[in-house]
Amino acid sequence: MMKRTYKLLYIVGLVNLFAFQSCSDDILDTKPLNGYSDVAVFSDASLLRNYVNGAYGGLRTPFRDENTFTDGLSDNAYNQHGSAEAQIRRYNQGEVTRDNGESVTFNLWANAYYYIRRTNLFFEQIEGSPINEDELAVMEGEMHFLRAYNYFQLLKWYGGVPLINDTFELDQDSYAVERNSIDETVDFIVQELDLAISQLPGMNSVITGRASMEAAMALKGRTLLYAASPLFNDSNDQGKWQKAMEANRDVMNLESISLVDMSNWGAMFRGENNQEVIFEKQYSQQNNQGYGVNIWLFPNSNGGWATTTPTQSLVDSFELLSTGERPSESSNYDPQNPYQNRDPRFYETILYNGASFKDGTYDPYLDKDEPENAELAGLDSRISSISPHNATRTGYNFLKWSLPELGEFDGNTGRYIFFRKTEFYLNYAEAQIALGNEAEAKEAINEVRTSRGMPEVTSSGDELINDYRNETRVEFALEDHRFFDIRRWMIADEILDQPAMGVDVYKLSNGDFEYNYDFVTQQNRNWVERQYFLPIPFAEIQRSGGAIEQNPGYQQ
Template sequence: MQSKINYIYIFLLLGLCSCSKILDKTDLSGIDEMAWDNESTATLYLNRLYDLAMPTWPNLQGAGTLPTAIHDLADDYNGGDNKLWYGTLSVDNVNDFYGGNASTNAWAYIRKINILLTEIEKGTLDTDTKTKIKAQAYFLRGWIYFQLVKLYGGVPYINHPQDWITENLFVKRNKTSECIDSIARDFDMATKCPASWGSADKGRITRGAALGIKGRMLLYWASPQFNPNKDQARWERAYQANRNAYDTLLIDGAALYPSYANIWLDEGTGNKEVIMLRSFDGANKASTFDDAARPYSESNGGGGSYQPTLDLVETYPTKDGLPITDASSGYDAVYYWKNRDPRFDATIAYNGCTWPLSNKTNRRQWNYAGMTDDKSKPCVTGFYCRKNCNTATIKDNTKLGKTDWVELRLAEVMLNLAECANATGRTQEAYDMLIAIRKRAGINPGTDNMYGLKTGISQDELRTVILNERRIELAFEGKRYDDMRRNKLFDQLNGKKRRILTLSIKSPYTVAILEKTDGEGIMLRDKLDINGSDYTTYFSPAVGYLDTQGSINYPSNYYFYGIPTSNIQRNPSLEQTQGWNSGTFNPYE
C-alpha cells in the first residue's frame, strides 16, 4: 500500500501554457476515490504534502522546496548570490514563481493540496477526521502562498483544482491585500488542528503553529516593505494576531527552553519552545546543515558555509546586555570574546575556542590564515557558525544529519509580538518580551533588572533594539534575509561591504611552528592560552572585507521581484511587477 500511495502523487501535467496552468491540468494520476474513505490513505496523501511544502532553510531538502537557493543570503554570513548583492539581477533569476519543473514547484504543490481539500469531502470519513486532515492542508496552502507573496507581492490565488478543459487558464494576479486576506483565512482554518500531537506525529501543525505563522505574516504585511505609508491598522491587526498566538501557545504549554545553546539539539518532550519543524531522520530525510557549516576538515566534503561576518559578531552585547560601543560595557576590542552575551559562545566559533566536533574532547578551533587542516577550503571571515551543529556527529556522517529544522519557536513569536507592541504604543509589553528573552539568554539583570535595555528611548530607537535582538536571537535560523527585506535594511548596506577578521601569524612564528607536535602528539597551538598574552604574541588580527568585487548594491525594485519572462509569455494575463520590464502590477495594493 505504501508503494501505491507514493506513486499516486505523480501528476502528468501536460504542457506549460502558463505559470498557473500547472494547477489547471486534469489529475491523470488515477487517485482511487476510495482513498478518501480511509484515514490511513488520506493521511499518507497529506504526509506527502508535508514533505513537499514544509520549510527547510537553507534548501536542505532539495531544489523543490521554497524558498529557492538564491535567497540563501544575509549580511550575517559569507556567500550569497552575487547578482543579488551587486545589483545585476535579471527578471528571470528569481524563479520561485515557477522554475520550470512541472512536478516540483509551488503551483504543483498547491494543486495537490486543493485536490485533497476538494476530494476528501466526497469520501466517507467522519467529520472530525476530515476536519483534522483539512486543517493541516489549509495551513500548507497558506504557507506556500506566503512564500510567494513575500517575494512577489500579489500572485494568482487559486483555491480549487482547476479544470483544464472548461476553465479560463489565463489567471490574473490577485492584489497583494487579497492574497494576505486569503492566506489569513487558510491559517484561521488551520487553527482547527490539535493543540499538540503524540510523538508518532511529530512535526505536524498545531493550532499554535498556525497562529504563530499567521502573526508572522501579518507582521510582514505591516512592515515597511509592504507598508511604506505606515498604516497603523495593519500594525494593530498584526499585534492582535501575535498576541493571540502568544497567549494560545502559553495555554498549550509552550515555554522558553532554559538552555539557548541546546534549543535545536534537545528534541525530547521537555523542549516546549519548538513550535514548527521539519523532521529529519538521518537516512531518507537527512539534514546537511552540519556538512555545510562546519570547517572543511570536520565535514564530509562540505564545510565553509555560514561563516559569521564581523558585523554579526559585533552585534552581540556584553554579558551585562550593553552594546560594545557603550563606554561602560567593559568590552575588550582585543579579547573580543570575553564577557559577551552567552548567545555569542553558543553561535560563534572563533580562533582558539573549544569546539569538540566529532566527539573530540577538548578539540580547539583554529581559523588563522594557512591553517593546514582547512587549507583547501579556508575560513574566510575569521569565524564559523556553531549553532545547530551537533558535536556528537562524526565528520563522515555530516550529510546524514538528524537534527530537525526548527522553523518557528516561542522566542520568535515573542519578538514578533514585541515589534508589534512597540509599533502600536504598547511599550511596556515590548520590554517584557525582550527582558524574558535576555533573561533566558543568561544576560546579567543589572541593578534595574532591565538586562542592559535602556528606558526612555523613542519608538524608532526601540524598534532598532528589537530588530537587533532578532538578529542575535534568531541568527542562522533563516530569518535575517526576510527581516532585511521587510524592513528595507538593504538600503542601509548599499555602498558598504561586509567585514571580516583576518588572522595572520606574527613573525617570527609560522604555521609550521604552531602545528609542530610535542612528544605526546600535541601541537603547540593547542597549548596556547588565548585568554592571555599568547593571543597577541602569536596572532595579528586585521579587519578586512568580504565583498572584494565591489560595494553592495541592492536596488529598490528588488524588494518585489519580477515575474520571469517565460511565465508572462505563457500567460498574457499576468501583469509584470512595477520596476521590472515596464511592469504595471502594483505590489502595495
Template sequence: MKLKYTITNILCAGVLLFSGTSCQGFLDKAPYDALSETSTWKTEDDAKKFAIGCYDGWESGEVLLYADCMSDFGYNNFPWEGFRDQANGTMSPSNTGYSFYHFTTIRRCNEFLTKVQDIKFADEAEKQNLIGQIKTIRAYRYFVLNFLYGGVPIIDSYMSAEEAKVPRKTEAEVRTAIAKDLDEAIAALKDRPSERGRIAKGAALAIKMREALYYDDWETAKKSAQAIIDLGVYELDPSYETLFNVSGKDSKEIILATQYLSVTKPLGTIGQMYNNAEGGWSSIVPTYNLVNTYEMRNGKTINEAGSGYDPTHPFMGRDPRMAMTILYPGADYKDNNGVNKVFNTLDKEISGGVNKNFPVAADNASKTGLTWKKYVYPMDQYSDIWSTDVCPIVFRYAEVLLSWAEAENELNGPSKEVYNKLNAVRTRVGMPTVDEGKYSTKDALRELIHRERAVELAGEGIRRGDILRWKTTDGKMLAEVVLSQTLERLVGTVDMNGANPETRATIKLDAAADEKKIEDRVFKPYNRYFPIPQSDLDNNDKLVQNPGYAAPKK
C-alpha cells in the same frame, strides 16, 4: 493491521504519493505505489495519506539554513547554490538564484481540499482538524510567495495548460486569501500537535503573527502572539544552545519545525556548513555584520561608551549567544572524533603547516573566517554530517515573545509587559535585563527590540524579511543600507596557546582593504521583490514582471 501516521510517514509521503515509490512501514494494505483516481479518495485513510503528502515540501530545512545568506548576516560562497545573487544585487529574471516561485505544494493542498469534501470521517472534528492543517500549509506557502514576489496568482485546479495561465493577484488580495485560510484553520485545529512535525493551532497562529508583523499590522500580530501565549503549550527552553542540537528536537519551545530522519529522509546541508579542515564546504557562513550586532555581556552595544569593547579582541565579553551561534577565531571546539581544537581562520600557517581553514587556502574555506555553530556543533552528534536528522526550526516561542514586544511597542510604546517579555529572552542566556531608563521611549526601545530579534534568531532564516520591513530614520528599507556595503572579513592572528578563547584572536586594525574584501554588495529599492523567473513569464503570457527587472533584449 491499522495504518499509523508517524513522523516517518510524514517524511515519506511526498515521495510516495507523487513519484510512485514507497516507504517501508507506511503502507500495510493496498498497493498505493500505483495511485489512481479510481482506487483512491474512497476512505478516511485515503484522505489522511494525501494530507501527509501535503507536508512534503511545505518548508525546506535546506532553505532555512541557507536563507540568511540573502541578508547581511550570511554569505553563500558558491553562486551555483543559489543564495548569493539575492544578497549582492545581481538577480535578474534569467538569473534568479534560488527560486521560491513554485506552486507544487499549493496544488497538492488544493487537490486535498477539493477531494476531502466527499469523504466521510468517523469523527467530523478529526476531518476539520485535518482540513485545518492543509489550509495552514497553503497559507504559509502563499505568505512566502506573496512577501518575496509582491502578489502572485491564486491558483485553482485546471484541466489544461492554457487554462492555468492566470494573472497575478495584488499583494493585498493574496493577503486576504491567506487570512481566510488561517482563520478557518485556527478555528478547527487542536491546541496540541498529535506528534512532532504536525501542525496545531499554535503553528497557524504563528504564521498569522509573522505575516501581520511583516506588513506592520501590529494589532493582529500582537493578538496572534497573545493567543499562542494563552494556549499554555509552549515555553522557553532552559538551554538556548541545546535547542538547536539533535537532542533538542522535542523542546517545548518549538512550535513547528521541518522534519528529517538520517536514513529515511536525511538533511545533508549540515555537511556543507563545516569548514574545510572539518571536511565541509563552507557553503553557508555567518558574517561580521552579525558579530557586530551582539551587545557586550554588560548590555551595552560595541559603540557605546563604557562598553569595554576592544576591536583588537572583538570576541571578548560579548553576549553569550554569540559563542553559542558562531564559531569564531580562537574559539574552542571538538571535531567529530571528540578531539579538542582551537578554531583558527586568521593564520596562513599553523605550527609550520598549511592552515586549511585560512579563507583563501581553499574554495571550501570560510571566506568570512567564521562558521555557524548553531545546528552544526557539537560535530560528534552526527554519525555522518552528510546524512543528518537535524530538524531546522520554522517557528519557536522566543519569536512569539519578541513579536509581541515589537507589536506592543509600536502600538503603545514601552511598558512593563514589553520589558518582561524581552527580559525572559535575555536572561535565559545570562544577559542583563533591559535598562528601562535608557530604553524608555518608543524609538529607543524599537532599536533594542530589533537588535534582540536579530541576534536571538540569527541563522534561522528570517533576517532578510526583517531588513526589508524595518526602516531607517529617513524612511529607507534597512536592506538599502546593510546590503549596499562591501562585505569584509577580519585579518589578524590567533594565539593557539592562549588560555582565554575570547582573547586568543588579535585583529590587525590597519589591514589593507584588499586583504579584507569578500565581495561588493548592492541593494536597489526594486530589489524589495524578487524577479519572476523568465521561464515562468515565457510559459504564462498573463504574468507581469516586477518593476526594475528589465525584459531581455530580443
C-alpha cells in the same frame, strides 16, 4: 474582498505522492490526472493520509540541496561553493532580472504552486468522502495550514500573487490568471489559518512534524506582522499593527510552551530540548537532508565545507554581557580580546578563534611573521594544510544547528525549527512599538533577554527600535529571519550596500593573537531597489497572456 477565484488544472501524479516533479511545474499545465484513481485515494483513509503527508514536502528548509540559508543574502553571513554561492551572489550584487530570479528563490514559484495544487485537489475531491468525519476534519485543517504556508512563502518573495483555489475544467476557454493584491493575499492566508485553527488539535495531541492549532496560530502571527511592516503596509495602517499585536500576543500567551533558559538554548537547535518549539521538521536516516547540516557548517579541519559562515557584522551584533552594549558602543570592549564577556548566545552560535569544537580547538589564524606559511597556520585557516578551499573566508564558522557529536556526513538527522515561542514575544514587541506602546514592548523584549541572561533594555524611540532589531538578529541568526526582516523594514539601502567583512587573526611569536578587522570577504555587494520583491517568472507571465503584472523594475 477578493477580486475573483482563479481556476487551475492539476497534474498531480498520484503514483508519486511524495515527489516534486519539475516537468510538471507550469501552473497553467493542462494534463489530466493519472495513477491511482481519485476515487481510491480520496475514499480510503490510509491513502488519503499518505496524500496529506506528501503535501508536507512543500515545507522546505535551508538544510536541503546546496544549503539555502537566506542569511547569506543578508549582512549575517557569507556563502561559498556551488550554485548556492552563485545564486546568492547574484542577489548581493544587484543582478536579479526577470529571467534569473528563480535561481535566487530556488524555484519557489513552481514549488509553491505545485503544493498548492495538491491542497486544492484535496478539497475538491473530499466532498462526500466516506472517511470518518473527525479524522477528515484534522486532515482538512492540515491542508488549510499547508496551503496558507505556501502562499505566505510566495507573499514574502513576490508580494501579491494569483490566488488559485479551484481547478480548471478541461474545456476552459482561457487559462489566463491575474495577480491579487498584497492585502487580498494576506486576507486569504489568514482565512485559511483561521479554518486550520478551528480544525486542528493542540500540539500535544499530534505527531511531531504535523500541523497543530499552535502552528497555525504561529503562522498567522508571523503573516500579520509581515502584513503590517513597511514593505507591505506603505500607508502605515495602524489597524494592521493592531491585528499583528493581537495575533502574536495570542501565541506569546500559549501555556503549552514556554521560553527556554540559556542553559538549554543551544540544546534546542541540536534537537535535545523541545520546551519552546511550536513546529519543526525532523530528519532521520530515512527522511534525511541529503549531505546534512554538518557538511555545510563544520570547519574544514573537521571535514566540513564552511558553506555559510558568519560575517564580522553579525559577530559585532552580540552585546557585552556585563553592560548590554554592542562592541561599537562600549569603552569596556577590547578589540584585541574580542570574545570575552559576550552575550551567552554568542558562544552557542559562533565558532571563533580559540573556541572548543569537538575534540580540539577552532584555529583560523595565520602566523604573523610568515602569513603565507601553511605549516604555521591554524588548521581552520584559509591556507590550511587540510582542504583550504573549504576553509572559512570570514574567520568564523557557525556552531548553531551543527551536531558536533556526529561526523561531517552524519548530520542528516536532527531538526529544523519553523516556529518557536521567542519569536512571538519579539513580534508582539515590534507591533507594540509601532502602536506607540513602548512599556509593553520593553516588557516582552526583557522577558526574552532575562531568560538569556542579558541586562534589560531601557531605551526609547529610535534607540528602542534599534535595540529590538538587534535582539531579533542575535536571537534568530541562521533561522531564516534576517534577510526577510531587512526587506520588510525597508532598510536594505542601509544594510545590503556594504561589503561583507571578516577578521584576520594572526598568531604572534609569544603565542598571543592579533586581530585585524579590515579583512574584506566580499567587496562588491550592491543594493538595487527593485530587489525588495523578486520578479514573477517571465514564463508564467507569458503563459498568462500578459495578465500577470510584473513587479516594478523588471521588464514585463
